[in-house]
Amino acid sequence: MQAGIVLFPGTNRERDMALALQRATGRRPAMLWHRDTALPAGTDLVVLPGGFSYGDYLRCGAMAAQSPIMRAIRAFADRGGHVLGVCNGFQMLTEAGLLPGALLRNATLRFLSMDCHLRVERADTPYTGRFQRGQVFRATMAHGDGNYFADDATLDRLEGEGLVALRYATPAGEATPEANRNGSARNIAGILSPNLRVLGLMPHPENQVDPQIDGTDGLPLFESLAEALAAA
Amino acid sequence: MKVLVTVMPKAGVLDPQGKAIGHALAGLGFEGLGEVRAGKVIELELAETDPARARAAAEAMARKLLANTVIESFRVEVA
Amino acid sequence: MKVLVTVMPKAGVLDPQGKAIGHALAGLGFEGLGEVRAGKVIELELAETDPARARAAAEAMARKLLANTVIESFRVEVA
Amino acid sequence: MPITGRRPQRKSDRVSIDPPALTPSSPSGATSGPTSGRPVPALLEADRARQLAGEFGLKPEEYERVLAILGRTPSLTELGIFSVMWSEHCSYKSSRVWLRELPTKAPWVIQGPGENAGVIDIGDGLAAVFKMESHNHPSFIEPYQGAATGVGGILRDVFTMGARPIANLNALRFGLPDAPRMKQVIDGVVRGIGGYGNCVGVPTVGGEVNFHPRYNGNPLVNAMTVGIARADRIFTAAATGIGNPVVYVGSKTGRDGIHGATMASTEFSADSEEKRPTVQIGDPFAEKLLIEACLELMATDAIVAIQDMGAAGLTSSSVEMAGKGGMGIELVLDHVPQREAGMTAYEMMLSESQERMLMILKPGREAVAEAIFTKWELDFAVIGHLTETGRIVLRHKGQLEADIPLAPLESEAPLYRRPTAETPKQPVLEAASVADPMGIEAALPALLSSLDLCSRRWIWDQYDSMVGGQTAKRPGAADAAIVRVEESLEQGGARALAITTDCTPRYCLADPEEGGKQAVAEAWRNITATGGLPLAVTDNMNFGNPEKPEIMGQFAAAVRGMAAACTALDFPVVSGNVSLYNETEGRGILPTPAIGGVGVLEDVAQAVGLALAPGLDLILIGET
């Protein structure tokens, strides 16, 4: 698998993401620059990592979504490429129109830095193959604007087409309001594109990939990708 | 010339900030308060001197970047 | 009645958000752009029907909560 | 940033103490013209200069020294430079004689006090670079921005030295939540620390909070940053090389915080509301770009010296860099990137705009450096060069604005051994002689729910403690935060730092010497308890008005206690900060010598946390 992590001004979780990908694939991902107009030949995964691109000014991810490289990423996605957007990267994907909806200010109006639990809604995607459907894993969230919003028609379509990848849940797997700290519509933590190759999610599975640091709960997501893309 | 772009959450879109402000104002004892909505305003200084063209430019900026029409609506005023 | 409170960074006070927006708009190819300032607008629905009293109430709210007068200035418009 | 200044930069501290030992070379009072035939800037009128000197915080005898050094009346810009450099904040004039008592050496100390931050060897060819700094007064005036810019300032102190910041901590003291404005202050400070640290992507991994009515009008916001550099790639501030370009990078200069530095050294009073417009606004986005750009440039060999622009930005950075290198410096202020039209030389030299750095480059490396800063969308400007004159010379719009000899600006800086009055010793009570007031069953919940002991989760839930992917023990998980060193991982190791901040102000009030000892010992214990080897500390001395003998007595005793503990524990002080005049309406805060401790673990897997696993034995060590 050949992954590229895109650096925008203000990106700050690129090193976390590189460590996670390296751990899962044994290979160091390439670092790409927001002004690049093309992806390196052979790229099969583009990652939009977390951070505060452009300071999160105006709207999170809005300015990054207009970067030169986003054009190349859109074309890559149209060709069936895999794109993973985490936190600020998820915000960019919605701002760029690659995923529907938007991420509003957390309902608490505060930055939320804490563990959450995610329920895997389907296991037959490139990102979740190593999980079981309904499995719950722990992840860290760290965001001020993670409150997923879409109109009801869009939400119904997402649900109907099985494009909700992850939901905030209790450790026992119940998608309760208490488990949904940022106030996301229908507890949605991550959604997929119709071809299941673009995933956007708010929490940071890349922070749980190392037993010495904070456990390996998030590692299966990256291992799933490595497996899916090795097979591809 | 100066142009103001005001960006508000669309009707039907959750506005947690507006709600919190309303709550806080009521807590401070302000009465007779209905709905409170919180939005953004962006003040642009444009070299353009023709009001119609300045408005058109600001509208293009709003559509392209300043507002996210999934969740927000905007209006432009030429000062 | 509806009252708008617009809160802007005071003149001379650094506006990192406005700066970043200006930068991004220029990067998108918009030309003839001078200074960009970013502020907030709060739309209040008041039970008050007298414009002068509505304005006075909104001004009190702005001073008390809506604006941080250390770094921001505000203006009130009765719609 | 630093509203309380940096460590003394002196090579040797001469003690000349008040009254000044200097004889003015010109009669004071009368306007004196140039004495040496050098061109002179537009001078202030004599009476006006004296009056302004007072308004800028210079004592009459200090102003006499200014006249003696210049041999004439100063220009406005010159007076501004003297008042800033000789403020408590920048000159440490009240604290310096005491701080010398602290032990600062150990075989693992690479850089002790005197630079932007302290540096210790942590093995594997790596160094930890760290410092703590206060932003107390600004955080009371505008809590969010005050705290945020405090974090920004301490980050710059650390990456200035070539280190990538890997952890932030803080030490906070608030008044009682019901005191006027205090909830707003608590909320704003916590948001501000998070807002800045989260955005720059440096995890906030620990800290401490106390509440006491003596902080009602003067909360304390002390921020600490720890960074990692290669031990053989530490950057310092001493400027060398006649003719070398002086380069300004970062954000533009505005009229932010004009005279904030001198303001911080003046006791707070009811009119502090009026001083509000001096508040600076932080731009963590610009700081993040600055970190990346500086580290990228530091990986080349273009830089001779570098210093961040803190309080009194351009003044203190240019004066200190040239002074440390024994050079002269000449700046053309027209080249300074400016945010606002019509700024004067005085305003530019005293501006506290944030996210700016000053560098000396090797000749011919301007283009390399400019390309990096342009890539990161930051301002870059050559604003002057080094000279052999030993003077700072400023020009603006074709006019000479200042011409000051640097050596006396430093060597004649005021230094006070202020009178001290010791805190009377409290009687030692026999534990058995104190009756149990409520019984253990009632006492336990009362203690656990008290402000000083209850959970701090509300605070740390707003701080990103995981960004970087190296935080092995986050807030609440261990007695000290544990952060693995990524550079060690890259070398196949798993070295980690144990980091903590500690102080118990009520102990320091009762007995400042024992309180000083205790703060150091607690930091040492917290590191030890995680399995770390304690290596060195930074400190932040927060005290009241030093002109009061009982306050100066607290200060001297706390230093004595800290020195004793640091010596006994082989735990040297490598950096620190002093914040005095923490009073409101004449009433001082509790003496608060906050300690930031750093230790090392050879393997992060050894780290011990607080969580107890079933089946383990509990063992109590030490006398109860």
Ligand SMILES: Nc1ncnc2c1ncn2[C@@H]1O[C@H](COP(=O)(O)OP(=O)(O)O)[C@@H](O)[C@H]1O
């Ligand atoms: N201001 C703060 N910011 C971040 N973490 C904090 C802060 N205050 C306290 N903490 C964290 O809360 C936990 C408990 O704090 P404290 O009661 O001071 O611990 P201790 O007494 O063990 O040093 C520690 O992990 C500490 O790092």
